[in-house]
Amino acid sequence: MTSHPPLDPGASALLTDLYQLTMLKSYYERGMHDTAVFEFFVRKLPGARNFFVAAGLEQVLEFLENLRFTDEELDWLAGRPGFERGFVEQLAQLRFTGDVDALPEGTLYFPHEPILRVAAPIAQAQLVETRIVALLQLGTLIASKAARCVLAAPGKLLVDFGLRRAHGAEAGLLAARAAYLAGFDGTATVLAGKRYGIPLYGTMAHSFIQAHESETGAFLDFARGHPDNTVLLVDTYDTEAGAEKVARIAPQLAREGIRVKAVRLDSGDLAEHARKVRAILDRAGCKDIGIFASGGLDEYELAKLAAAPIGGFGVGTALTTSSDAPGLDCAYKLEEYAGIPRRKRSEGKATWPGRKQVFRVLGADGRLEHDILALHDERQPGTALLQPAMRSGGRLAPALELGAIRAYARAQLAQLPEHLKSLEHAEPAYRVEVTPALRALADEVDRRQRALIESDVPAG
Amino acid sequence: MTSHPPLDPGASALLTDLYQLTMLKSYYERGMHDTAVFEFFVRKLPGARNFFVAAGLEQVLEFLENLRFTDEELDWLAGRPGFERGFVEQLAQLRFTGDVDALPEGTLYFPHEPILRVAAPIAQAQLVETRIVALLQLGTLIASKAARCVLAAPGKLLVDFGLRRAHGAEAGLLAARAAYLAGFDGTATVLAGKRYGIPLYGTMAHSFIQAHESETGAFLDFARGHPDNTVLLVDTYDTEAGAEKVARIAPQLAREGIRVKAVRLDSGDLAEHARKVRAILDRAGCKDIGIFASGGLDEYELAKLAAAPIGGFGVGTALTTSSDAPGLDCAYKLEEYAGIPRRKRSEGKATWPGRKQVFRVLGADGRLEHDILALHDERQPGTALLQPAMRSGGRLAPALELGAIRAYARAQLAQLPEHLKSLEHAEPAYRVEVTPALRALADEVDRRQRALIESDVPAG
Numbered sequence: 031m032t033s034h035p036p037l038d039p040g041a042s043a044l045l046t047d048l049y050q051l052t053m054l055k056s057y058y059e060r061g062m063h064d065t066a067v068f069e070f071f072v073r074k075l076p077g078a079r080n081f082f083v084a085a086g087l088e089q090v091l092e093f094l095e096n097l098r099f100t101d102e103e104l105d106w107l108a109g110r111p112g113f114e115r116g117f118v119e120q121l122a123q124l125r126f127t128g129d130v131d132a133l134p135e136g137t138l139y140f141p142h143e144p145i146l147r148v149a150a151p152i153a154q155a156q157l158v159e160t161r162i163v164a165l166l167q168l169g170t171l172i173a174s175k176a177a178r179c180v181l182a183a184p185g186k187l188l189v190d191f192g193l194r195r196a197h198g199a200e201a202g203l204l205a206a207r208a209a210y211l212a213g214f215d216g217t218a219t220v221l222a223g224k225r226y227g228i229p230l231y232g233t234m235a236h237s238f239i240q241a242h243e244s245e246t247g248a249f250l251d252f253a254r255g256h257p258d259n260t261v262l263l264v265d266t267y268d269t270e271a272g273a274e275k276v277a278r279i280a281p282q283l284a285r286e287g288i289r290v291k292a293v294r295l296d297s298g299d300l301a302e303h304a305r306k307v308r309a310i311l312d313r314a315g316c317k318d319i320g321i322f323a324s325g326g327l328d329e330y331e332l333a334k335l336a337a338a339p340i341g342g343f344g345v346g347t348a349l350t351t352s353s354d355a356p357g358l359d360c361a362y363k364l365e366e367y368a369g370i371p372r373r374k375r376s377e378g379k380a381t382w383p384g385r386k387q388v389f390r391v392l393g394a395d396g397r398l399e400h401d402i403l404a405l406h407d408e409r410q411p412g413t414a415l416l417q418p419a420m421r422s423g424g425r426l427a428p429a430l431e432l433g434a435i436r437a438y439a440r441a442q443l444a445q446l447p448e449h450l451k452s453l454e455h456a457e458p459a460y461r462v463e464v465t466p467a468l469r470a471l472a473d474e475v476d477r478r479q480r481a482l483i484e485s486d487v488p489a490g
Numbered sequence: 491m492t493s494h495p496p497l498d499p500g501a502s503a504l505l506t507d508l509y510q511l512t513m514l515k516s517y518y519e520r521g522m523h524d525t526a527v528f529e530f531f532v533r534k535l536p537g538a539r540n541f542f543v544a545a546g547l548e549q550v551l552e553f554l555e556n557l558r559f560t561d562e563e564l565d566w567l568a569g570r571p572g573f574e575r576g577f578v579e580q581l582a583q584l585r586f587t588g589d590v591d592a593l594p595e596g597t598l599y600f601p602h603e604p605i606l607r608v609a610a611p612i613a614q615a616q617l618v619e620t621r622i623v624a625l626l627q628l629g630t631l632i633a634s635k636a637a638r639c640v641l642a643a644p645g646k647l648l649v650d651f652g653l654r655r656a657h658g659a660e661a662g663l664l665a666a667r668a669a670y671l672a673g674f675d676g677t678a679t680v681l682a683g684k685r686y687g688i689p690l691y692g693t694m695a696h697s698f699i700q701a702h703e704s705e706t707g708a709f710l711d712f713a714r715g716h717p718d719n720t721v722l723l724v725d726t727y728d729t730e731a732g733a734e735k736v737a738r739i740a741p742q743l744a745r746e747g748i749r750v751k752a753v754r755l756d757s758g759d760l761a762e763h764a765r766k767v768r769a770i771l772d773r774a775g776c777k778d779i780g781i782f783a784s785g786g787l788d789e790y791e792l793a794k795l796a797a798a799p800i801g802g803f804g805v806g807t808a809l810t811t812s813s814d815a816p817g818l819d820c821a822y823k824l825e826e827y828a829g830i831p832r833r834k835r836s837e838g839k840a841t842w843p844g845r846k847q848v849f850r851v852l853g854a855d856g857r858l859e860h861d862i863l864a865l866h867d868e869r870q871p872g873t874a875l876l877q878p879a880m881r882s883g884g885r886l887a888p889a890l891e892l893g894a895i896r897a898y899a900r901a902q903l904a905q906l907p908e909h910l911k912s913l914e915h916a917e918p919a920y921r922v923e924v925t926p927a928l929r930a931l932a933d934e935v936d937r938r939q940r941a942l943i944e945s946d947v948p949a950g
Contacts, residue, residue, distance in 0.1 A: 036498040036500075036501050037497065037498060038496040038497060038499065039498065039659040039681060040659035040660075042681050044680040044681040044684055045659055045662070045679070045680070046653070046680055047651075047653060047654070047678040047679065047680070047692050048680050048683070048690045048691060048692030049678065049692035049693050049695055050692075050695075052692060052694065052712075052715075053695065053697075055715055055716070056698070056711050056712055056715040056716070059715050060711055060715075062701065066697070103684070106684050111718060111719075112716055112718060152697075156697060156698075159695070159697075160653055160654045163654040164657075164658065164659075165658075167654070167655060168657050171657075191507075193505070193507060193620055193624065194507070194619070194620045194624050195627060195817045197624075197631075197656065197657035197658065197661035197665075197811075197816075198500065198624065198625075198628055198658055198659075198661040198664060199498070199499040199500035199505055199658075199660045200499060200500075200658030200661070201657035201661050202505070202624065203499055203505075218508050218509065219505070219508075220504040220508050220511065221504040221505045221506075223508070224563070224566050225499075231508060232507050232509035232510075233509050233512055234509055234512065234513055235509055235510075235513065235616070236824070237513075237526070237616060237823070237824035240824045240833075240834060241517075241526065241612055241824060241827045241828075243942060244942060245943060246946050247946075251519075252516055255515055255516040255519050255520075256512055256515070256516070256572055258572060259512065259571075267835045267943050268943070275946065296836065297837045297839050298838070351657075351817040352816070353817060356657075356811035356816035357655045357811040357813060363696075364696070364697035364700045364701060367700065367701045368701075373700075374726060375726065375727045375728070376696065376725045376726060376727075376756065376757035376758070377729075377757045378757060378758070379757050479727060482703060483727050483728070483731065486704045486705055486706050486707075486735065
């Protein structure tokens, strides 16, 4: 039995890779305290995806604001080989005092576009890499998956049912948030409702029906206990037989003042069952009882069910695990140190050097026309997407309401070119131009680095 | 700025689906307090997987031991529609007082075999469903993926590098634990080292090299700062040129008492680079400098690299997202209530009713021969896999040392039939027999339920 509830592991400065700490030790020892500029970007669109939706910035800012090592963590570190007390004492002082520029959550983005830039003393900017990558990857994965579901099921109620298949507590909560942000209507995850104010949905499981000797009895018990939230699960034994029972008890419940809102289907051929169930309900005069469906749904299944008489869907595993793409080829890369642009040249992993900005140009129809990847201080047409979010470790504005982010994301999706709304890989891909000045900088960095590498012949 | 560190969301009783609470309300109102028996199992092996490794039980037991609603959570609930104060007051008393039987962590298992059984008053057994499914799914996914990596790279050092791609804080920590349990040698995740005592690995990122004007200078700085942990990343600009520099500085470092343990490759054709780097190091007399590789690895890549002169691997995204199968078709199903066996009949989702046990029969070679899925009180040949873990809400034994679980898992993998060690889908699948008594019970439950359903004609 623990006497105190355990602390959120996401809040620990030790939720990082060991190499961050070994590098910090060297930076401190060598007096390397200059400003490092890191940018986070995704290298490519996975599978059939045609765009990304940014999410996770709010969690990054919270993490940076609260970054510090606790005494207990420092004591543990000081007992480990390679981490002397002097180094640990420097860690005790570490706070995040840097600047952050980022795409607002809900913004559409594309490969190689930085969505977050950190400029801070190198030790700070380095230490936070692991957590920043994790939060921005997860946010992007789920928000983008949710957006695909929204595009596949226009006008339908969409609810996140995926907590049980999410990879742990934080994944479930952040998935609920990212899905709602990207256009879902709510979640089944109670704690996400409490933390983020997301509308909650949920009624009963098969076990509820099974625990009653009679299915009708279970329906009546539930309806009378939840007169304002009566959705009845009808597929425990036989979907159509279940629907017949609902049709038969609906008038009785109506006399008691209870309206059955919907039945839920959770197995079999959902389109076929929905048509049969609709007919059963309509014949019985229950035209106002809706049909809600769940069970193994993803954006492709939603698209197939577009014509079925189903008003809403619960989406689980595919959403919260981002099943088609559970990870992204993404990176948080050093682009500048001590005022000098840098460029990694590893095969297949080269980056654009320097502080950058993304400009977005809209067409006459108000849709995305193309983006421009530029140096941060270039003047370019269009709107600059990276916005100041934090200066000297302090937020520039309080956290946005999630509802406001959701409205913005909806407007963003409305700006998506029609062919990129496809669930299949779309050609041509969205155009991201690289400015001549950025290309020139990349060449210059290459030349300088090559010269340094060639002259870098150590004493034997 | 938060004045108190945030609490672990995984410890909250509200980390559950709303329908658990709506069902609880009905159970309380109807006075349904009888014992419910739920079992967790996986329906099928995903993709090319041939077995599962059980993991996550320890987290389930911790969760059940500490289950309670806080006053703050109850106040929030009481303000929501449908949750009257009387119900909320009953929730305040809720503790887990039930029994748990489970497969020890590290045990191999197969589809339809229950790996955990909960027997408790129905409200308790129901409420914990969401969290139990999440923890056992995640544990199984990662431990099984890690075991495949171990089978693909016998004798090689394997390190979890995947925190940044894991789906959040808990996923990263539990992935580190599950991977170590299944045979990995360590993790880069510092907090996993602290929490679980897992050996930590890690040295430097490309940014460390880039932040120095000279690659050689970066190597020397790092080696002198970490004389006992000198692994040098050589692919930032040009892998072979990087290795040449290491070869040139190694003698100098040796004179300072510093041994370079290894170089790390992180991009390009790892087998090809490893051969070239090995030759460079050998020519320079640095035969004792090892080669460690990372970058986009999974079990298939590890198998391809078996012959390359690489002594160890960092495995990231594929491991911690369980990339080939980020979710499982698994369930926690009601099999008995108030002493009566139950069976869900939903299409494609039927379950075996009643309390069950899994017996494992070994062949003459000591390998797994077949399993028997039986009623819990049947006598069968072989070893009963489900073991008592908790009685009346209390653990029967303290948590096992992770090292002991790891040794057990290693012994389990050694018992795996040779053809099931394949990374490809293996035929024949492992045989799980269902006893005649269990089949007879299923038939009997079907007959009883059919009779009840047919007589279940509600008043109009």
